[in-house]
Amino acid sequence: MTIRLQIVIGVILVSFMLIIVNMIRKKKFDLRYALSWLTMLVVALILDIFPRIVFGLAHVIGIDIPSNMVFFVGLILAIIMIFTIAVSVSRMSNRVKKLTQELALLQKELDEIKGNK
Amino acid sequence: MKKLVIIPAYNEQASIKKTVQDIRDNAPEFDYVVINDCSTDDTLKVCVENGINVLKLPINLGIGGAVQSGYLYAYRNGYDVAVQFDGDGQHSAKYLENMAAAIEENDADMVIGSRFIENKGFQSSFMRRVGIKHFNVLIKMLTGKVVTDPTSGMRMVNRDIIKLFSEDYPKDYPEPESVVQIITMGKKVVEIPVIMNERTEGVSSISPLKSIYYMIKVTIAMVIARIRG
Incomplete structure (x- = not known):
């Protein structure tokens, strides 16, 4: 890996991190949900600065070409994050359903009270 | 005994008035509630x-x-019996008294109005009947029970099931899945013959394109309902 590539990747990672921190600062992104992204970026940055870790790991699991190792790990992480989001969407939709139903029942009671006055 | 008719309605402006009138005329012992599912027309x-x-x-x-x-409304308002009834004119209110009698006589938890006991009236399209046959066989395999019309939207349940459904009910295409769910729990399901009409207004919620998805989704849901136990 050339030093040039390391710098390019490093700049991308740091900018992404700054964008996320700025969004947290403006309360557009909950720290709770941003944390996994920040962690991932920090890990990526460490690997960018010390690429020998990647070579070592690739050798240990038996992947010949270190770049394949990077793709492999990236893919696994992406799948985990998408899966987590799918689960949380499912939970959200149940909560929205419950709220909608309670709201409709309350609205009905309110209409009846108002109508009887 | 307090009895409630639950009428889900999505864009049924043309038929909802007639449906409610049918209940007022032919099932006067029943209260009813229309659930307007955020219709985009004038329902x-x-x-x-x-x-x-x-x-x-x-x-x-x-x-x-x-x-x-509707089940939540029935539970909170102390109804003993609740029945689902389509807002599009496919169901006739004259059967509601019979269904309530069937619940009491058989000490049943659910009574389904079935088109396929006497095979009279509108029998649905050929493809639909193939789908229903598939569910018949699947229910028989999963529960050992025979349910002739598992997709019927005309179903009456007692207070136990009202409570159960108010807490836990499938989101889409709920009928066959919830039948397996309650039979698995050891509840008693009885069917009585009814005659249904072809819908006069509006469109079915299941388009041909969605039917493949429907069959796969419901099949998996039924198997999982059985495993859940």
């Missing part, structure tokens, strides 16, 4: 103008969530 306006008892969902929940709102 709500028709209901309000005609003094129809309506529950207004602020967000479209789809058939499962809408019907479940």
Whole structure:
């Protein structure tokens, strides 16, 4: 890996991190949900600065070409994050359903009270 | 005994008034509630103008969530029996008394109005019947019970099941899945013959394109309902 590539990747990672921190600062992104992204970026940055870790790991699991190792790990992480989001969407939709139903029942009671006055 | 008719309605402006009138005329012992599932037509306006008892969902929940709102309403208001009834004119209110009698006589937890006991009236399209046959076989395999019309939207349940459904009800295409669910729990399901009409207004919630998805989804849901135990 050339030093040039390391710098390019490093700049991308740091900018992404700054964008996320700025969004947290403006309360557009909950720290709770941003944390996994920040962690991932920090890990990526460490690997960018010390690429020998990647070579070592690739050798240990038996992947010949270190770049394949990077793709492999990236893919696994992406799948985990998408899966987590799918689960949380499912939970959200149940909560929205419950709220909608309670709201409709309350609205009905309110209409009846108002109508009887 | 307090009895409630739950009428889920999504864009049924043309038929909702007639449906409610049918219940008032032919099943006077029943209260009713229309669940307006955030219709985009004038369903709500028709209901309000005609003094129809309506529950207004602020967000479209789809058939499962809408019907479940009805069960929640039934549970909170102390109903002993609740029955689902389509808002599009396919069901006839004259069978409601028979269904309530069937619940009492058989000490049943659920009574389904079935088109396929006497095979009279509108029998659905050929493809639909193939799908229903598939569910018949699947239910027999999963539960050992025979249910002739598992997709029937005309179903009456007692207070136990009202409570159960108000807490836990499938989101879409709920009928066959919830039948397996309650039979697995050891509840008693009885069917009585009814005659259904072809819908006069509006469109079915299941388009041809969606039917493949429907079959796969419901099949998996039924198997999982059985495993869940």
